[in-house]
Amino acid sequence: MTISLRHSKIRLALHPLREGTGRPLLLLHALGERSPAEVPAAAAGWPGAVFALDFTGHGGSTLPAGGGYTCELLMGDADAALGHLRSATLLGRGLGAYIALLLAGARPAQVRGAILCDGAGLGGGGPEPGAEDSPLAPPAAAGPPDPFALQELSRDLRPPDYATSYAAQAARRAELEPPLAVCAAERPPWLVAVLDTPAARALSLAEALATFAGAA
Amino acid sequence: MRRVDSFGVEIAVHEWGREDAPPVLLAHGGFDFARTFEVFAPMLADAGWRVVAWDQRGHGDSGHAALYGWQADVRDMLSVLDATSAEPLPVVGHSKGAGVAMSLIHSLPRRFTRFVVVDGLPSERPQPDVAEHQRSQIVAESLAEWLDHRRRTAGAVRKPGTIDELARRRGRMNPRLSLDWLRFLVTVGARRDADGWRWKVDPTLRFGGFGPWRPQWMLASLSRFPVPLLGILGLVPEPMGPETTPDSVRPYLPPGARVEAFADTGHFVHIERPRRVADLVIEFLA
Numbered sequence: 001m002t003i004s005l006r007h008s009k010i011r012l013a014l015h016p017l018r019e020g021t022g023r024p025l026l027l028l029h030a031l032g033e034r035s036p037a038e039v040p041a042a043a044a045g046w047p048g049a050v051f052a053l054d055f056t057g058h059g060g061s062t063l064p065a066g067g068g069y070t071c072e073l074l075m076g077d078a079d080a081a082l083g084h085l086r087s088a089t090l091l092g093r094g095l096g097a098y099i100a101l102l103l104a105g106a107r108p109a110q111v112r113g114a115i116l117c118d119g120a121g122l123g124g125g126g127p128e129p130g131a132e133d134s135p136l137a138p139p140a141a142a143g144p145p146d147p148f149a150l151q152e153l154s155r156d157l158r159p160p161d162y163a164t165s166y167a168a169q170a171a172r173r174a175e176l177e178p179p180l181a182v183c184a185a186e187r188p189p190w191l192v193a194v195l196d197t198p199a200a201r202a203l204s205l206a207e208a209l210a211t212f213a214g215a216a
Numbered sequence: 217m218r219r220v221d222s223f224g225v226e227i228a229v230h231e232w233g234r235e236d237a238p239p240v241l242l243a244h245g246g247f248d249f250a251r252t253f254e255v256f257a258p259m260l261a262d263a264g265w266r267v268v269a270w271d272q273r274g275h276g277d278s279g280h281a282a283l284y285g286w287q288a289d290v291r292d293m294l295s296v297l298d299a300t301s302a303e304p305l306p307v308v309g310h311s312k313g314a315g316v317a318m319s320l321i322h323s324l325p326r327r328f329t330r331f332v333v334v335d336g337l338p339s340e341r342p343q344p345d346v347a348e349h350q351r352s353q354i355v356a357e358s359l360a361e362w363l364d365h366r367r368r369t370a371g372a373v374r375k376p377g378t379i380d381e382l383a384r385r386r387g388r389m390n391p392r393l394s395l396d397w398l399r400f401l402v403t404v405g406a407r408r409d410a411d412g413w414r415w416k417v418d419p420t421l422r423f424g425g426f427g428p429w430r431p432q433w434m435l436a437s438l439s440r441f442p443v444p445l446l447g448i449l450g451l452v453p454e455p456m457g458p459e460t461t462p463d464s465v466r467p468y469l470p471p472g473a474r475v476e477a478f479a480d481t482g483h484f485v486h487i488e489r490p491r492r493v494a495d496l497v498i499e500f501l502a
Contacts, residue, residue, distance in 0.1 A: 006370040008420050009282040056283070065224025066273070067291065068283030072427055076366040083367060106359035129433050148223070152287045162428040169359070 002060060007080040013060030014081050015052045022048035023112055025209075026081055026088040028096030031121025031153055032145040034059030042205050043091060047213050051088070053081045055099075057146030067148030071095075071124070071156050075102040082110055089212045094119025095153060097184060098163075101194065104179055105166030113212030114170070115181045116191065117205065123188035125155035160193030171199035181208035217277060220270070222295035225288075228277035229270045229296055233261030240306045240501065241297065242269035243313030245336070245456070247389065247417060249276030251404040256486040259494035260308075265501070270296045272313070274418035276405060284421065286429070289316045290323070297327060306330040306501050310486060311456065315434065318441070325442035332446045332497050335483050337475070338434040338468075339460035358426065365422055372419040376412030379403065386415075389456055392482040431458075435468045445473040446500045448493060450481040457483030474500075 003014040015035045017027070025046045029035055035052030043050065054061040055077050057069065078099050082088055087110045092100030097116035104114040141147050170179045180200035184191060194200050203211065220227045230250040240260060242253050250269035257267040271278035273292055281288070293316055297305075306329050309317035314336025321328045377385070383398035390398060406413040447469075453459050462477050469475065476496055478485055486493045 008366060008369045009280075062282065064282030066222055066281055066283070066288060068273070068281055068285040068288035070283075070285045070427065072362075072425070073283060073285070076363060079363045079366065106363055129437070148288075152285065155287070157428045159428050159430070 003084065005080045005084055007056070007077050010056045010062045010064065010077070012056070012062075012077055012080055013054040014084060015054070015060075016049065017052055018050040020047065020049035024049040024051055024085050024088050026078070026085060026090050027052035028078060028090060028092035028099050029053075029055065029058065030094030030096055030119030032058070032150050033093070033120065034144070043209065045206065045213075046089075046209055051081065051085065053078060055096075055149075057149035058144050061144075063143050063146045067146070067152055069146075069149050069152040069156075071098060071102060071153065071158075074099045074153075075106060078103045079107065082107060086110065087112055090114040091117065091209075092119075093117045095121030095124075097122060098124065098158065098190070101163060101166050101170070101180065105169035108170050108172065108179070111170070111179070113179055113181065113208075115205065115208045115212070116184055116194075116200075118184045118186050121153055122184060122186055122191070124153070124158040124190075126157065127159050127189045128157060158188065158190040160189050163190035164193050164197055167194045167197045167199040171197070181211065183208055220295050220299040222273070222292040225273050225281045225292065226279035227270050227273065227292050227296060229268060229299070231269075232257040232267040233265055235266060237261075237264055237266040238305070239266045239268050239301050240308060241293075241300070241317075242267060243293065243307060243309035243317045244269065244272065244275070245311030245313050246272075247275070247421070247423070247456075248310070248313075249405050249416070251276065252401060252484075252487065254400070254404070256490045256494060259490060260497060263494070263498045268296070268300050272316075274421050276416055280418040280420075284418075286316070286319070290319045293317065293320050294324070304329045306332070308332040308334065308497055309336055310334040311336045311458070311483065318434070318437075321441070321443060322437060328443050330444045330446070330501055331441070332448065332500060334448045334486050334493065335450050335457055335460070337447045337449065337458070337460045337465045338431045338438065339458045339464050340431060340435075341459050358424070362422075362425060369420040374414040374417075374419045376409060376414050379406075379413055382406055382413050382415065390484065392452070392454065393484060393487060397487065435465075438465075438468045439470055441470040441473070444500075445470060446496065447473065447475040448485055448496065449475060449477040450483050450485040450488070451477050451479050452482045454483040 005012040090100040100114040104111040181203045273281045314333040382402045
């Protein structure tokens with residue numbers, strides 16, 4: 001049964017994919033995607049409950065009028081789910097991996113490990129502004145996913161030092177050492193920089209799940 | 217007042233002057249609203265301009281959106297531009313409104329003729345009213361505090377009060393403006409409910425915040441600004457101001473740009489010195 005959470009004016013859909021005891025795993029989908037209907041095979045080894053969140057403008061969550069998406073807003077989406085679960089290990093794909101990093105930095109005591117995987121929207125709009133273009137033509141398609149989300153979040157800038165400041169916060173307060181596991185093969189500049197900090201290490205997904213599942 | 221639909225968000229547009237006069241757009245700053253131009257705009261109208269200002273989403277008489285972001289503000293401005301004129305026109309922007317206008321002018325330079333930026337030229341210091349866009353220094357406490365605020369905002373309402381109470385509260389953001397002016401702003405920027413006056417600005421909007429944007433990027437793009445530029449600066453530092461000085465911005469100015477600095481004047485230059493700012497603008501746009 002989908003859980004409906006409130007984030008400001010948005011209704012978010014949080015999907016319980018599997019019951020279990022112990023710390024839950026929270027799945028954060030990639031740009032333009034939605035929560036899977038079942039626990040992905042690669043995450044089946046997680047010992048506890050598994051939940052998946054639809055971000056604003058995606059899946060079963062509210063599709064608001066007129067856009068205005070930022071990654072910080074989506075961090076707020078993920079925080080609403082974290083507030084419901086109290087504590088979780090995050091598994092993010094693409095855009096969801098970047099959001100998992102932000103939330104791990106913002107709530108280091110509640111996020112018990114964040115696993116960053118490949119997926120759409122991992123690189124965002126790059127590390128700095130490019131040549132001026134015309135981003136403003138209205139997207140034609142109806143969502144979900146919200147075309148404004150696709151447009152705005154794929155242009156969202158991700159400077160490496162902005163990302164590493166979240167990684168530093170994640171490491172400063174988290175009890176896990178290191179709190180970030182990088183499984184992604186694609187390495188945009190922000191992820192290269194994060195991986196270069198003591199807060200992160202490269203692991204396979206199976207290793208990462210085993211590491212965070214075993215941590216107290 | 218007319219309303220422009222910006223992809224489902226209703227934007228309130230306020231005008232001064234003759235409908236058949238050449239249009240000029242005015243862009244207000246963060247936590248302000250179009251009618252803060254109530255003294256300045258009529259001066260431009262008297263000089264033969266159709267002055268068109270809009271309330272940013274969540275501000276003044278515009279709709280409260282579900283989401284707020286820089287790209288959305290830029291797109292809302294384009295919606296107002298499209299609903300106003302197909303011909304290129306000049307823009308006057310204050311503070312955050314100037315930053316939003318600069319983004320749109322960079323994207324669509326052929327839609328614009330000239331640009332006046334009133335205390336919104338960038339500096340190395342993040343501009344307080346666009347902090348959510350520019351402040352990139354991350355402190356764990358401020359992150360958690362912001363997220364806690366997001367958790368609380370569902371159903372939030374602004375605190376009611378008398379005209380004087382709201383005027384005094386606003387005085388903290390506008391310490392140099394007279395109480396009479398602030399009282400006037402309450403009567404146009406707040407609405408009267410049964411239990412008192414409330415500012416119309418969306419209660420989910422919050423001063424401060426953080427994001428990946430750097431004021432340095434804005435400075436770098438300034439040097440290739442595509443239309444003639446007049447910068448107006450107030451030299452007295454204020455809570456809402458960017459604290460840009462002629463010396464700090466000069467290395468970044470595009471060729472031919474002109475900067476006029478007002479001594480003994482704060483961030484709201486067009487409110488403190490409406491006649492002198494209007495005269496500069498009228499001369500520059502002529």
